[in-house]
Amino acid sequence: MNNVRQPRPLLAGFSVYKGLGSSMYALFTIRVINRFGDFVQLLLVLILTIRLGLSPKEAGIFVSASIIATMVGQMFIGMAADRWGKKPLLVLCQVMVSLSYLACALSVVLRPTIIPYLILVASPFRGGTAPLTNTLVADFSPQGRLSHSFSLLYLGTNIGVALGPMVASMLFARSLLLLFALSAVLLSLSTLLLLAKVPDKRMQEQQSKDERKTNVRIPPILWLFFVFGALYTLTYGQNSFTLPLQFNSLYGEVAGASRYATLMMVNAVVVLVCTTLLTAWTHRLGQLVSMALALFLYVTGYLGYAFCSHFSIFLVATCIWTLGEILMATNSNVFLNAYADERIRSQCNAYMHVFSSLGHSISPTLGGLVLLATGYRELWLLASALCFLLGCGYIALNKYLKS
Known part of the structure; x- marks a missing residue:
């Protein structure tokens, strides 16, 4: 199952992504939007030091705390998803990050000193999106097409990363409020696409009660x-x-x-x-x-x-x-x-x-x-x-x- 040799596709290029299904294409689009709009994480150190006036030591503490919070979110949200469902938790994570960034945008005008703490609040939810997205790709990938599905997701990641820094640098130079606001809006758009185009896999699963009760361990x-x-x-x-x-x-x-x-x-x-x-x-x-x-x-x-x-x-x-x-x-x-x-x-x-x-x-x-x-x-x-x-x-x- 894990390492099966498969025949070489007849057509190369983008044709390898044909027939992956609408859910996979939606997940690809969501990944492009999310990585393109990840302005905050991309410029986090510069936001904390240049725009908010933190010392390098203070910024380092917040960045380290953000990394730890991200890892905690990856762990606990990933574990919870196997019990409560991937899509609902992914929607929750994206909504929480979007709301946090929207609060950051408002805080630029009202109270800039709380922005680092709002970013810290968003970090575990942002961390939880990656394992959940990967699991959804595996859930919706057609039989025998898992390598093509993850290749498409990786391509989406790099399309977003290639385009995002240019926009992020312009927004950083002109308006911190717009940087946070646009990041929140783009994340909200990808969440709406997730709700509309990616079904809840739990509704389709027909596992017996005995299967659910089985204690499965990581090999x-x-x-x-x-x-x-x-x-x-x-x-x-x-x-x-x-x-x-x-x-x-x-x-x-x-x-x-x-x-x-x-x-x-x-x-x-x-x-x-x-x-x-x-x-x-x-x-x-x-x-x-x-x-x-x-x-x-x-x-x-x-x-x-x-x-x-x-x-x-x-x-x-x-x-x-x-x-x-x-x-x-x-x-x-x-x-x-x-x-x-x-x-x-x-x-x-x-x-x-x-x-x-x-x-x-x-x-x-x-x-x-x-x-x-x-x-x-x-x-x-x-x-x-x-x-x-x-x-x-x-x-x-x-x-x-x-x-």
Whole structure:
């Protein structure tokens, strides 16, 4: 079930997304709107320091508290969804975040000092939306099309992320009130679309009373998978921590920031262009083999970062590991949702997000410690070694499940 080889689709490109159903297309549109309108989280540090006048120390405390609240929301809302239903809780989460941002917009005029606390209130509900959306994708994906469904959702994420920062920067420069208000309005629109186009799966489920009473536990293989996910984000986080520091060291503050921004733009373009193609080409490999291939692509890209100093090589290395990013983002969700019991699927998605967030949060600290002791080359070599070991781990896991 979890790692079945499937025939290669006859048509490549966007045709791989044909026939996924209206609910899947609605979830795709909701993801685009939500990620496009995620202005607050995108500019959180700048809002707290420049617009609200908090010191870097105070802003750091609020950002850390927001991350912790997000992880708590992911965990508890994901667990609750398996009992009370995914759609109702997702609607509740989006409404609460929308109301919090609307209150922030009003507070810009009335009482700006409470805005950080309102953002903090929204954080657990915002965190809960990700595992719930992933579970709904698994619920509404047609039989044998799970990889295509998650590929479409990942594409929606990146379309929103590619467009959102441009609008966010303009709103930040002109009006903080409009930034919060537009974010609340866009979230409200996606909630209305969720209510109108995505049915409540609970109404369609016909489980027996005995099935409902069965105590289902997360299998050990998934706990190992969660740990692998945390280690992966530990290395992935160096792209946003170590790489800009390395560019500042190589090219200076102004040129380094500009070239790093160019690399991230290349990353976004490769994701948008190659997601559908990679989905079609690797569809029959199986999820664990695809993830192993992804980690070996990271090894190649990070070795490029370790030994090159020419910007053109950095561009090539970025393109290579971005292909790995696509394979990881799509196949990890497919494996998890195919392997997890349907009755605890939201809970499993929640654990996956919590472990990934934990790895990402630790990544800058460990990266900084390594840089204090050694240098950029050694750090990327360590990251490459960890990616290689993880790739071998996915291959070993694949052989174990087949035995």
